[in-house]
Amino acid sequence: MWQVGLILAGLFLLMLMLNILMPLHRDDYDYSMIYTTAEHIVNFNDVLRSCYVHYMLHGGRMFTVFCLDLFLWLGKIWFDIANALMFVALVVLIYFHARREIKLSGEPIMVAIASLLAWLSFPHFGEVAIWKSGSTVYLWSAVPVALFLLPYNLSLKKGESVLKGWMLVPMLLLGVIAGWSVENLAVTVVGVTALISWCFHKKHNLLCWMPAGCFGALIGLIGLVAAPGNFVRYDDQGKGKGILTHIGNQFAGNGEMVLYILPIILALLIAWRIFKIVLAEKKGVTLKAVDSKVTVGQWILLGLIVLLVISYFNGSFVAWAIRDVLYSLVMVPAGLTDPGVVDKVNNIFRGFEEMAIYWFIIFFIYAIAKKKLGLSKENIKLLTANVKAKEIWDAYESVRYAGVMLVLALLNNMVMMAAPTFPARATFSSVVMIIIAAIAVFREPVIRQYYEKYTAKLLYAGAFGIGLFTISAATMVMYTMQQEHEARIAIVEETAANGEAIAYMEPIKMTNRALRHVFFVDFDNGVTKHGLCMFYGIEDIKVLKDEKK
Known part of the structure; x- marks a missing residue:
């Protein structure tokens, strides 16, 4: 306890x-x-x-x-x-x-x-x-x-x-x-x-x-x-x-939700195949041996992850280098140099490394776990031929319970059909149901036995790595944003104290989002500006993108 x-x-x-x-x-x-x-x-x-x-x-x-x-x-x-x-x-x-x-x-x-x-x-x-x-x-x-x-x-x-x-x-x-x-x-x-x-x-x-x-x-x-x-x-x-x-x-709301629950989807996919392995063994079906050594490609991917992590905490030099190459070789020749287009491309690359690190780690763990469990393409086909989905459904109560929770999550999202908008954050309660379904399956004794026997060290290392990266990134970005915020609030307070109508400030330079664990937008955003101005009793806030206007 x-x-x-x-x-x-x-x-x-x-x-x-x-x-x-x-x-x-x-x-x-x-x-x-x-x-x-x-x-x-x-x-x-x-x-x-x-x-x-x-x-x-x-x-x-x-x-x-x-x-x-x-x-x-x-x-x-x-x-x-x-x-x-x-x-x-x-x-x-x-x-x-x-x-x-x-x-x-x-x-x-x-x-x-x-x-x-x-x-x-x-x-x-x-x-x-x-x-x-x-x-x-x-x-x-x-x-x-x-x-x-x-x-x-x-x-x-x-x-x-x-x-x-x-x-x-x-x-x-x-x-x-x-x-x-x-x-x-x-x-x-x-x-x-x-x-x-x-x-x-x-x-x-x-x-x-x-x-x-x-x-x-x-x-x-x-x-x-x-x-x-x-x-x-x-x-x-x-x-x-x-x-x-x-x-x-x-499509938009559910699609974005899928990107966030990718680790759950892959883990449940492996669990589903473990159920098949157990039922296949009861029928006398034996999987063919698989070489579980890490391949050269997987070592390269691991090295790329390390490089991206170093880059992320040192100004994201990899992301901006890729952006510069893209700008020179593609955007300029194609005439895509409009400030609006450039800003959208920059916004993509601001979150490029954190998402790349996250997905690369997940797929690296998934690939290694498949090998350790003997889940080659040939063996997966063998399992599919010998074990049907209904057999798994009938054999495990946790699967039936998880299935109900997943359907409930889908229906919960479908209710949003009546709403004029469906932002990804509105899938929050559905993701709760999906996590419940996943934990119910992971608690199944055969799943725990297989995970502990074949992939425990890998999963613990992967969970530690992902957790350490995301927590460190979120803390760093949040601390920096707080310092930026306090400096700008001081400008707003000084403007109000002096009886001036408009607060002028420089834009916030740091734009890392840490997998959306940090939510912060600059002070020239309409919603932010409206509330701040009313709260402090000033008329406007101007963020000076290029020069003071």
């Missing part, structure tokens, strides 16, 4: 450090004031008033907006602590749902894997788990939902209710909070609790807390979608967007 405590304590300290380094940013300034006004929130009544105005004019997410306004009023350090605790709570709840039991002892490796996958796989991590306005929408919605659904999941596993009838009122109230979260997740919650309640009704062992929780979630959903502010915002964002746009949004 002490190992689990150490893992969770380390996770908390990491998240607390990143939260402390993350300054108030963009919408945080708007929500530090009574919504749509320049009046700073100075008491609890202002919090309630701001929530009401937001509900009427912008959107129905009352629970998350209340938490955001409340903690912005209480102070940043309290927000930082609460946000770090929320992330740890979500990881614990993910593990409980995967294990389908409220128990932390006995599996520290699985808790560590859940923590690592949460760190790597949540889309736009800095926006959804560290930035104040974003984390309250996605992270702070996911925690009460995961807590609310846990008794339903445990009851389904056990075949009987895990709660007593007197839990009707607490589950009703928690259901209201769970339903009053974010739109796609709220719909999923109502659907899941209604289906589970119906299943228990058919078995004649339904207890009143189940439909009560479902009814509470429905009340929350109605409160969420019926907000007058939703119609104001939809008229703004949804104008002129037909069904094809909504369908296209699905």
Whole structure:
């Protein structure tokens, strides 16, 4: 148990450090004031008033907006602590749902894997788990939902209710909070609790807390979608967007999510083949021997990873060299020298190395793991011919459970079809479900035995390498951004103190994003500028790209 405590304590300290380094940013300034006004929130009544105005004019997410306004009023350090605790709570709840039991002892490796996958796989991590306005929408919605659904999941596993009838009122109230979260997740919650309640009704062992929780979630959903502010915002964002746009949004949102969950996809693919190996061996099928030595190409890839890591922490000289060659040999001859085009190319190369390092490490580990498990092309064909998918589905309960969670994640994303936009961060709750599915499969004894026998050292080294790189990169970038931010806030404060209307400043030079673990945009962004100007009482902020204007 002490190992689990150490893992969770380390996770908390990491998240607390990143939260402390993350300054108030963009919408945080708007929500530090009574919504749509320049009046700073100075008491609890202002919090309630701001929530009401937001509900009427912008959107129905009352629970998350209340938490955001409340903690912005209480102070940043309290927000930082609460946000770090929320992330740890979500990881614990993910593990409980995967294990389908409220128990932390006995599996520290699985808790560590859940923590690592949460760190790597949540889309736009800095926006959804560290930035104040974003984390309250996605992270702070996911925690009460995961807590609310846990008794339903445990009851389904056990075949009987895990709660007593007197839990009707607490589950009703928690259901209201769970339903009053974010739109796609709220719909999923109502659907899941209604289906589970119906299943228990058919078995004649339904207890009143189940439909009560479902009814509470429905009340929350109605409160969420019926907000007058939703119609104001939809008229703004949804104008002129037909069904094809909504369908296209699905491809964009789901496609970006896939890039973030790539490690999960590859790990589940290997696990699926391990299931095939086990069932094939029971039929007397023997795999052909495979040379597991590291090839020259794989050594070259490892050397390239080391070079890119060195480059990343020393000004990204590799990325900019490639950019310069591309500019000279392709862009200039093709006439692609428009400042807008050049800026887009530069933006790609700002994130080039971190993504290249991440993907190269993942595919390097995947290739070596396949070799160690004997998964050559010939053996994969042999397994496919001798073991059918239905056999795996029938043989392992964890596979059936994971399959349900994956389908639920897909349906949860499909609910976004009704929204005018589908940013990748809106897949947050679906990724939670996918991580639950992955941990459930990884806990299967045969999977653990094979991983521990053939790939344990490789996976531990790979996890350590990816974790060390991403945490170091995020910390470095976040610290630098905080220093840049404080210098610019000092300029804004001096401008306001001098009674001047416009604050002038240089652009932020560092633009590394650390796999989106850092969320920060320059002060000339419209959203950032609007809130900052209102908060400090100035008229405008000008970032001097070329010269002072």
